[in-house]
Amino acid sequence: MTLVEIRNVSKSYIKGDQTIPVLQNINLSIGRKEFIALMGPSGSGKSTLLNLIAGLDSADSGVISVDGMDISSLSQRDLARWRSLHVGFIFQFYNLIPVLTAFENVELPLLLTGLTKRQRREHALTALQLVKLEDRLDHYPGQLSGGQQQRVAIARAVVSDPTLLVADEPTGDLDRVSAEDVLQLMERLSADLGKTVIMVTHDPRAARKAHRMQFLDKGVLADAPEDTLSECF
Amino acid sequence: MLLKILFRNAFRHKVRTTLTICGIAVAILAFGLLRTVVTAWYAGVEAASANRLITRNATSLVFPLPLAYKDKIRGVEGVTRVSYGNWFGGVYITERNFFANFAVEPGAYLKQYPEYVLTDLEKEAFLRDRRGCIAGANLARRFGWKVGDSITLKGTIFPGDWELVLRGIYRGREDNVDENQFFFHWDYLNETVRRTQPGRADQVGFYVITIAHAQEAAMISDRVDALFRNSFAATLTETEKAFQLGFVSLSEAILTAIRLISLVVIGVIMAVAANTMGMSVRERLGEYAVLKTLGFGNTYVSLIILGESLVIAVLGGFLGMVCTFPASEMVGRAVGDYFPVFVVARETLYLEFLAAILVGSVAALFPMWRASTVPIAEGLRRIS
Numbered sequence: 001m002t003l004v005e006i007r008n009v010s011k012s013y014i015k016g017d018q019t020i021p022v023l024q025n026i027n028l029s030i031g032r033k034e035f036i037a038l039m040g041p042s043g044s045g046k047s048t049l050l051n052l053i054a055g056l057d058s059a060d061s062g063v064i065s066v067d068g069m070d071i072s073s074l075s076q077r078d079l080a081r082w083r084s085l086h087v088g089f090i091f092q093f094y095n096l097i098p099v100l101t102a103f104e105n106v107e108l109p110l111l112l113t114g115l116t117k118r119q120r121r122e123h124a125l126t127a128l129q130l131v132k133l134e135d136r137l138d139h140y141p142g143q144l145s146g147g148q149q150q151r152v153a154i155a156r157a158v159v160s161d162p163t164l165l166v167a168d169e170p171t172g173d174l175d176r177v178s179a180e181d182v183l184q185l186m187e188r189l190s191a192d193l194g195k196t197v198i199m200v201t202h203d204p205r206a207a208r209k210a211h212r213m214q215f216l217d218k219g220v221l222a223d224a225p226e227d228t229l230s231e232c233f
Numbered sequence: 234m235l236l237k238i239l240f241r242n243a244f245r246h247k248v249r250t251t252l253t254i255c256g257i258a259v260a261i262l263a264f265g266l267l268r269t270v271v272t273a274w275y276a277g278v279e280a281a282s283a284n285r286l287i288t289r290n291a292t293s294l295v296f297p298l299p300l301a302y303k304d305k306i307r308g309v310e311g312v313t314r315v316s317y318g319n320w321f322g323g324v325y326i327t328e329r330n331f332f333a334n335f336a337v338e339p340g341a342y343l344k345q346y347p348e349y350v351l352t353d354l355e356k357e358a359f360l361r362d363r364r365g366c367i368a369g370a371n372l373a374r375r376f377g378w379k380v381g382d383s384i385t386l387k388g389t390i391f392p393g394d395w396e397l398v399l400r401g402i403y404r405g406r407e408d409n410v411d412e413n414q415f416f417f418h419w420d421y422l423n424e425t426v427r428r429t430q431p432g433r434a435d436q437v438g439f440y441v442i443t444i445a446h447a448q449e450a451a452m453i454s455d456r457v458d459a460l461f462r463n464s465f466a467a468t469l470t471e472t473e474k475a476f477q478l479g480f481v482s483l484s485e486a487i488l489t490a491i492r493l494i495s496l497v498v499i500g501v502i503m504a505v506a507a508n509t510m511g512m513s514v515r516e517r518l519g520e521y522a523v524l525k526t527l528g529f530g531n532t533y534v535s536l537i538i539l540g541e542s543l544v545i546a547v548l549g550g551f552l553g554m555v556c557t558f559p560a561s562e563m564v565g566r567a568v569g570d571y572f573p574v575f576v577v578a579r580e581t582l583y584l585e586f587l588a589a590i591l592v593g594s595v596a597a598l599f600p601m602w603r604a605s606t607v608p609i610a611e612g613l614r615r616i617s
């Protein structure tokens with residue numbers, strides 16, 4: 001069963017009088033509960049594609065539907081609401097709010113739901129337990145290591161129980177051990193919690209955790225080249 | 234949580250925020266002091282009673298009126314009391330010690346100005362002593378005068394050394410009463426003038442008229458002036474307020490300039506605050522993009538920015554308002570000779586607060602617009 005359906009999607013940026021095509025005629029289906037890795041050289045359009053799927057940006061042409069909903073037709077306001085309900089975000093640089101504690105960062109997305117303060121607290125605690133940071137509730141991001149911050153970010157991404165998780169180079173800024181922790185967590189989110197995960201990565205070791213790998217080159221989906229595969233397996 | 238974010242954001246750059254708060258405080262303080270100067274300028278007008286009229290020579294304030302007018306004025310319907318006096322223009326030791334001093338007909342004058350409060354003993358002593366004089370509490374403090382002291386004024390309009398004895402120190406019944414004035418007996422002046430310059434005797438500089446009903450001021454003024462229309466010295470009668478306003482209007486241009494400067498000060502700090510907010514928000518565009526990614530709308534993000542700006546501006550504003558009191562007291566002491574009443578008006582405080590709110594709101598406008606219009610993807614790309 002497909003969750004994400006991408007049909008003939010193109011996107012270009014206009015810089016001055018120049019049009020830079022970033023994505024060209026992309027077609028891709030992602031199944032429910034699938035864990036997919038998106039790879040490709042720098043500037044190939046991976047982040048752009050991920051942003052389109054997650055409803056952060058809009059395509060020039062083509063259709064993107066998630067769980068039967070054509071998100072390219074939603075207004076900004078509806079799109080924001082849709083994101084808060086259905087998508088969890090994990091970024092390369094964690095992107096926690098520095099003036100909020102780990103606990104508050106995780107609680108943040110729940111403010112947009114109708115949950116009571118007590119329910120919010122329970123949910124946030126559960127999410128933080130999941131990433132094994134229940135003893136760091138009152139730490140500010142600046143007081144946590146990169147790996148810990150990324151785990152807080154993962155807790156924030158799953159706290160509102162979204163269907164889809166998008167991760168843009170989640171291990172890109174981490175040392176090998178922390179990266180391994182984070183990858184194991186991602187794997188569990190997919191296997192145990194049944195999340196659909198789309199992960200952009202440069203790291204073959206990370207990609208190996210995924211069920212499937214897609215390769216993007218100069219804005220076109222392609223088969224993975226031999227060397228990447230050999231690195232992976 | 235919104236409050237938490239905006240408060241903590243406000244104090245993220247401690248030095249920057251502190252400097253901005255201080256800047257706003259100084260600007261609000263300057264604004265308040267300038268407004269207080271304007272208020273002080275009008276203080277005489279404010280304190281003027283609507284029940285008092287001033288009659289003077291129609292040609293100019295420097296020309297006198299005959300003493301003989303007194304009885305005629307008293308006969309005018311609606312007039313309850315008349316007194317008279319002269320601007321004496323005496324100098325105490327040196328020109329720098331300027332203060333207003335008048336020779337008045339003391340009995341009636343004190344009844345007409347109940348806001349000058351003397352004890353019964355002082356009043357009696359003053360009225361009994363032809364060389365007696367009284368001074369406002371501020372003035373007495375300024376020169377360290379005590380009741381019983383001898384005070385010599387050097388005459389400028391009326392040459393000679395005038396030896397007086399301080400018989401009382403009056404206080405103002407209200408805040409806005411001028412406590413820097415000095416009064417002595419007109420009779421003492423007149424006797425001496427009769428001996429030395431007989432041609433100038435029995436002349437007064439002004440009459441003060443008390444009327445029964447303030448609303449009859451215009452009518453009574455007309456009646457008084459009609460009496461002397463065809464005399465050698467025609468009169469001009471107006472309410473004490475209008476008379477005082479006449480002095481103020483001379484300097485209307487200066488007051489307008491001061492008002493303008495006070496607005497310029499606010500404008501400048503607005504630009505400074507907007508720059509600070511712009512800087513902070515530019516640094517945080519990524520964070521605002523994250524909030525929007527999570528599903529928070531532009532309204533939420535705008536409120537965080539506006540709130541932060543207001544927190545800083547209001548803190549600065551309060552600091553400035555609090556400082557306005559000691560500062561205006563210091564300034565008041567320094568310029569007390571020129572501004573007998575230098576008090577911060579309540580209205581000035583309201584205006585200061587309003588100005589702070591305005592500074593905070595305006596400073597947030599552009600950053601709010603910026604954070605709202607930057608596309609999320611663009612904002613996220615800034616983080617690296």
Ligand SMILES: Nc1ncnc2c1ncn2[C@@H]1O[C@H](COP(=O)(O)OP(=O)(O)OP(=O)(O)O)[C@@H](O)[C@H]1O
Nearest residue numbers: 013014015022041042043044045046047048049611
């Ligand atoms: N807002 C923008 N304006 C202009 N060009 C842009 C914009 N965003 C992206 N691009 C361009 O689109 C192309 C693809 O960018 P994208 O960030 O998707 O690449 P990427 O595959 O994620 O690269 P990386 O691996 O370095 O993150 C790049 O050439 C980039 O310069």
Ligand SMILES: [Mg+2]
Nearest residue numbers: 046047048168
């Ligand atoms: Mg990228």
